[in-house]
Amino acid sequence: MRLDSSRSLLVRLFILAVLVLVPPTAIVSYRALGAFEQGMAPEMDKKAAIVGQDLRTQLERAVGYGVPLERMVGMTEFFAPVLAANPELRYLAVSDPDGRLLYLHGAETAELQADFRTAGFGTGRDGHKISVGPYFDVALPVQAKGGAVIGHLHVGFDRAYVTDRLANIFLDVAVVLSVSLIVAFEVLLFVVFFNITGPLKVAGWVVDRVRRGDFEHVPSVWSGDEVGHFVRAMSNSVRRTDEAYRGLMAYIEEVRTAHFDAGVVARVAEVADRVRFLFRFSPDGRPAPLGQRMATDIRLPLFLFVFAEEMSRSFMPLYAGGLATPLPGLSVEMMTALPIAFFMAAIALASPWAARVTERVGSSRAFVMGMVPAALGYVMTGFVFGLFDLLLWRVVSGVGYALVTVAAQTYISQAAREEQRAQGLGVYVGAVLTASICGTGIGGLLAERIGFGATFFVSGALVVLSGVLLARIMAESEPPAVVAVAARPKFRRLLANWRFTVLMLFAAVPAKMALTGFLFFLVPMILWQSSLTLSEIARMVVLYPLVMAVTSAIASRLSDRFQWRAGLVALGGLIGGIGLLAPVVLDGTLPIAIAIIALGLSHGLSASPQLALIPDVCWTECRAFGRVSIMALVRTIERAGSVAGPLIAAAFIPMWGLNGAVIGLGVLVLALAAFFAIASGAYGSGPHIETEEETA
Amino acid sequence: MSWSLARKVSAALVAILVCTMALTAYFGYAKFAEQMSAQVQSRFSFVVFTIKRKVEDGLSLGFALRQLRQTQDTIELEKARDDRVLGIEIYDASGEVLFNTDRGGVGSAVPEAWIEVLKGAPGKAFSLTDEEAGVVGMPLVNTLGKVEGAVVLRYPAAYLEQGLGEMLGRLAFELVLVVSGFAMVAAVAAYVLLGAVTRRLGAMEATLAKVMAEGGEAVPDPGGGDDFEVRFAEFVARSREAVEHIRDSTDEVERMDRLA
Incomplete structure (x- = not known):
């Protein structure tokens, strides 16, 4: 190691x-399921008995009227509605005193007959329960007027019924466990990077300098653990050497200024020169602390922050829908779409301001500043009484989100050296994707149990936790907040670059439209209308980041290896558009699942190549205005699609219904993607410097 | 307070373990309570359904709801069959209680919500909850389809906890045992896993102190030494060399200063 x-x-x-989390969860779940089955069994018996008693009363009344038990007619019609109304019951039957089946509905005679003939059901009025193959059978004696037992009425239910009903627990447990493992990974990543690898990397740089005779720096590590202790020992060693050097230099200086023999003065000067030639010490009077920010430092706070936002992903339109009332000129659907659109618009509009704030106060402080409106927004969203309050607090959250994400990206780009920028971006994308998976999955579960409002409070608490963590990190390694202010890109000049314009309007914008219009807005509404629970909706929505996480890793490699960028962007767009057309040929929730997977695949394929394509397409603009500025502008244009997505989808609903809106959005996205696919054929490969020649 | 690496890692793992188990237990119990509640409601709904059928048989014969005197016996019999049933009431569309297993309640008015629910979805079964009881009910409909009133059955809201308190207590105890056991495993394993890092850092620190104080050489662990240890050995050697060189230089300057 x-x-x-x-x-x-x-x-x-x-x-x-994994060893600490999986086995106890499995043990407790298994034990709980067994106990729950036992707990529910008496209820099942009581239900079977009460249904049986009612049916028996009616049978005995018929027998009392003189109809022989074995010659009754219409028994199937008698049993069928009872079974239909009580889904936990599997069959109803009547047998004679020898156990021979007279009437049976809901099971096969062969399944029961042999056991019935040998069972011996008894004559107690409360009935007798036996196990028959895959069923439990509750047999109640049917008596003639004189009290003689003339047969038995049987109520059967599946032995596995309770297990099947409780099996959903395992889905919830699986979600909790998966989220816990991801959270554990993120926390361990943070603990290891922040406490071990990071400090030792800094120590390693000082080690390398000292190996070259450079004693100018000491590692700046302040933790009280073993690594901190070790690094302090190293620092003390460097400091002692530095002190010895300074003692020598002071002595030499004293000899040089006070000694009367010029020969001695010259010789001690030679000694000083020799020491300075062999070793280098800080000119500032003591070794300077050497600290280094790591892109990974900010990953856990960012993860928690995005986790908080993603918790409402699977139910935001449902929450908004419950508050929406139609206004003149605005349908309920449009009102329902507004919170998503306003949130996205707030991010788009606040991002340039957030960039300026980050430049002024530094990324760490901007990150913490962003958490204040974000946390306030989430908590107040939980308290809202109407749609207009919701819009207000979503805008506040959006401003916070913009500050935090811009600050995080700036922090990472400053922390990662140029050659490691891709790795730095990977830290950001990784945190966002894993947070998206965890937040969406657990958010639906929580909302189902504690309600929408309380789930937003949890989001607020997570943001506060993220802020506390970041404040602690800042306290230990606050970097200087000096950022060169880049020239602002000229929008018109960029749009004159046709490759850039086509990429934005026909690839980037449609991708975001599909994301917010379909996944964020339409999917929760469609699945809720299909009677799926909130946790089931969340499990469907989480398919998107899962598929995207897997695909984007492969697509990034393909893109880098074969320089196949425009093609992947075009392919991704087409897949996304075609996926949204799934409701044309299929019914139910399956086409929605297919469309979500297709969207994940689409964005997984196109997101990284699209980013990588920008420096090629805007080669001269990147040189003129800086890549960071161009990327910020790209983000802003993309967000126009994020704003438009839910509004377009909401406009389609009154005309074509929910599934029709998905198809309408699909046609739009597919048409735009097809145009890009055709246009991308003219892109060529590598940097496009002709734009510079044209504009020169 | 300074925490060791192992303590930091084990604290993080234990915190995640506790949260995971708490969430698992909460969601599991909530799902079970939901299923159990549905099952209990289903059983009581069937009881309500049988009463409804009998009352509607009477209504179809042309009797008014308040004239069906045998209904009082029917609801008392059903209550007697199940000690979990708190009470059964039959009220008319205006909300006046006509029959009640608690005979003192006859003539009183039902809560407004019980009347509202009849207006909202006539003909459909309904369930309500108040502070102490769960309520399942069904509207009573005459042959013309008009809602004449409703039959409702009340059962204890804490039915689940009462019936299964012992089982849930046992499960909670098992949960605490399992969490405690695996928390200890996490702590011990973290100490073992990070022990190697701690030992190597301690050894390097001790070597640094020894070499700087007494001289000698830092030798990377031939078994587990990595690139960092090799570089660190050079760091120690170079530091020692610098200190010795400075000391020799100081002696040299002192000598020159004294001899002159």
């Missing part, structure tokens, strides 16, 4: 996390 490399330690710790 390498001390300054985290991989092997992380793998071991993650295996430990």
Whole structure:
């Protein structure tokens, strides 16, 4: 195991996390399921008995009127509605005193007959319960007027009924466990990077300098653990050497200024030169602390923040729908779409301001500043009474979100050196994707149990936790907040670059339209209308980040290896558009699942290549205005699609219904993607410098 | 307070374990309570349904609801069959209680919500809850389809906890045991896993102190030494060399200063 490399330690710790989390969850779930089955069994027996008693009363009344038990007619019609109204019951039957089946509905005679002939059901009025193959059978004696038992009425239910009903628990447990493992991974990643790998990497830089005779720096690490202790010992060693050097230099200086023999003065000067030649010490009077921010430092706070936002992903339109009332000129659907559109618009409009704030106060402080409106927005969203309050607080949350995400991206781009920028971006994308998976999954479950409002309070608490964590990180390693202010890109000049314009309007914008219009807005409404529970909706929505996480890793490699960028963007757009057309040929929730998977695949394929394509397409603009500024503008244009998505979908609903809106959105996205696919054929490959020549 | 690496890692793992188990237990219990509640409601709904059928048989013969005197016996018999039933009431469309297993309640008015529910969805079964009781009910409909009133059955809202308190207590105890056991496993395993890192750092620190104080050489662990340890050994050597060189230089300057 390498001390300054985290991989092997992380793998071991993650295996430990799996060992500590999976077995106890499995043990407790298994024990609980057994206990729950036992707990429900008496209720099942009581239900069977009460149904049986009612049916028996009617049978005995018929027998009392003189109809022989074995010659009754219409028994199937008698039993059928009872079974239909009580789905936990599997069959109803009547047998004679020898156990021979006279009437049976809901099961096959062969399944029961042999057991019935040998069972011996008894004569107690409360009935007798036996196990028959895959069923439990409650037999109630049917008596003639004189009290003689003339047969038995049987009520059967599946032995596995309770298990089947409780099996959903395992889906919930699986979601909780998956989220816990991801959270454990994120927390361990943070603990290892922040406490071990990061400090040892800094220590390693000082080690390398000292190996070259450079004693100018000491590692800036302040933790009280073993790593901190070790690094302090190193620092003390460097400081002692520095003190010895300064003592020598002071002595030499004293000799040089006070000694009367010029020969001695010259010789001590030679000694000083020799020491300075062999070793280098800080000119500032003591070794300077050497600290280094890591892109990974901010990953856990960012993860928690995005987790908080994603918790409402699967139910925001349902929450808004419950508050929406139609206004003149605005349908209920349009009102329902507004909170998503306003949130996206707030992010788009606040992002340039957020960039300026980040430049002014530094990324860490901007991150913490963003958490204030975000947390306030989430908590107040939980308290809203009407749609207009909701819109207000979603805008506040959106402003916070813009500040935090811009600050996080700036922090990472400053922390990662140029050659490691892709890895830095991976930290951001990784945190966002895993948070999206966890937040969406657990958010639906929580909302189902504690309600929408309380789930927003949990989001607010997570944002506060994220802020506390970040404040602690800042306290230990606050970097200087000096950022070069880049020239603002000229929008018109960028739009004159046809490749850029086509990429934005026919690839980036439609992708975001599909994301917000379909996944964020239409999917929760359609699935809720299909009687899916909130946790089931969340499990469907979570397919998107799951598929995207897997696909984007592959697509990034393909894109880098074969320089196949425009093609992947075009392919992704087409897949997304075609996926949205699934409701044309299929009914129910299956086409929605297909469309979600297709969208995940689409964005997984196109997101990274699209980002990688920008520097090629805007080669001269990136040189003129800086890549960061161009990327910020790209984000802003994309968000126009995010705003438009739910509004377009909402406009389609009154005309074509929910599924029709999906298809309408699909046609629009597919048409735009098809145009891009055709246009991308003219893109060529590599940087496009002709734009510079044209504009020169 | 300074925490060791193992303590930081084990604290993180234990916190996640506790949260996971708490959420698992909460969601599991909630799902079970939901199923159990549905099953209990289903059983009581059937009881209500049988009463409804009998009352509607009487209504179809042309009797008014308040004239069906045998209904009082029917609801008392059903209550007597199940000790979980708190009470059964039959009220008319105006909300006046006509029959009640608690005979003192006859003539009183039902809560407004019980009347509202008849207006909202006539002909459909309904369930309500108040502070202490769960309520399942069904409207009573005459042959012309008019809602004449409703029959409702009340059962204890804490039915689940009362009936299964012991089982849930046992499960909670098992949960605490399992969490405690695996928390200890996490703590011990974290100490073992991070022990190697701690030992190597401690050894390097001790070597640094020894070499700087007494001289000698830092030798990377031949078994487990990695690139960092090799570089660190050079760091120690270079630091020692610098200190010795400075000391020799100081002696040299002192000598020159004294001899002159």
